[in-house]
Amino acid sequence: MGREHGAPDGARDVVAGLDIGGTGTSVVLLDGERVVAREHAPTPARDGGAAMAATATGLVRSALGATPGARLVGAGVGAAGVVDAASGTVVAASDSFRDWAGFPLGAELGAALGVPVRVENDVNAFALGESRLGAARGLDDVLAVTLGTGVGGAFVLGGELYRGPRGAAGEIGHVRGFGDLPCTCGGRGHLETLASGRAVARAYQRAAGTAVAGAREVADLARAGDPHARDAFAAAADAVGRAAVLVASLLDVTDVVVGGGVAAAWDLLGPGVAESVLREPPVSGAAVRARPSSLGRDAVALGAASLAPAAALSLPG
Ligand SMILES: [Zn+2]
Known part of the structure; x- marks a missing residue:
């Protein structure tokens, strides 16, 4: 059984974990450690950062739509490229992406989703996922x-x-x-x-x-x-x-x-x-x-999600 999170109206607090890779974008919704929804779509890497963020946001909304009673309280992102985790901005990216280096991903997703968002490099998120929830627990x-x-x-x-x-x-x-x-x-x-x-x-x-x-x-x-x-x-x-x-x-x-x-x-x-x-x-x-x-295909998204609850409670700055 998943834990209730003290919501008097029966809503359940969930966090989103996002994996924005060069070819695909995946989203998981977590209630505690339990995955309650998954979404996936191709990453529009050639269309620029704004299009990639819009795809990610759309997947989170779809996942929430498929999970009655879920209330999003935070999100974590594992993103391809070198990421400044403090600001949530992509610092450098390979040339398979357009307008990705310099893109303020955390700020854009935070504004679109209305919750605190933490951004991490995708391989860093993979390492976190495996060490917190997976093979290296x-x-x-x-x-x-x-x-x-x-x-x-x-x-x-x-x-x-x-x-x-x-x-x-x-x-x-x-x-x-x-x-x-x-x-x-x-x-x-x-x-x-x-x-x-x-x-x-x-x-x-x-x-x-x-x-x-x-x-x-x-x-x-x-x-x-x-x-x-x-x-x-x-x-x-x-x-x-x-x-x-x-x-x-x-x-x-x-x-x-x-x-x-x-x-x-x-x-x-x-x-x-x-x-x-x-x-x-x-x-x-x-x-x-x-x-x-x-954790297979979920590793990056789960690692990213593991950053989200703390972010919801204690965002630095
Ligand atoms: Zn090389």
Whole structure:
């Protein structure tokens, strides 16, 4: 049973968690820890920040419309891009978005929804979701990595999200030391060139000479025994394991949670990651433990929602 929240008129207080990604926008409504509604729509990333905010607002309204008696008291957002969490503004974004960098997302959504809104980078929200409600629940020192279209990373250290002074801590996807392939960011040899969904698909295509739609198709081929497909996942797994050891050596995190579309094939990825982290353990001698996301597609929205109740009660400033 969900908890009542002291509403004398029978209304139930709910918070919204929003996941605004490059391709899709998802909304969950939470009554306590219980998801009472979900909505999803494509993100109009090419139409600009205002259109993206309008899509997100519309999804929240649809979710509320489908939940009689629900009263929205706060919202949290996990947004693609570098985010200034204090102001709720998107600071930097990839070129797949138009008019997103500089967009005052928190202020716009707060005005449209009439509730306090907290905004966080989407990978940071993923890390919060998994550490508060998911696979890393109860763990204080965790690296979270998302293997999607790109590769993102975030930390929970000492039980708290560590953002860094510019909100960009944990960006393990774009450091060198992972081969020499060109990266989407313009660099070379980044983790993303081996471990993103696109990278897995391209690795397969290079080896097999056959086009595939994406990493999910490569996963199906790997499960059917295709050696090139298995190699593509092995290379991604090895790279993720090495990245985890790198971070564990610097920050002594004990665990890594891996999410995103590629991690959905944990049967193919997990054994290779485990092998990779055991091969070169950190100087502590304690191998970092790797586990898949347990919240799946809801992870970012749930992590974002977990920011909302506190925001409703005690917004700084
Ligand atoms: Zn890069």
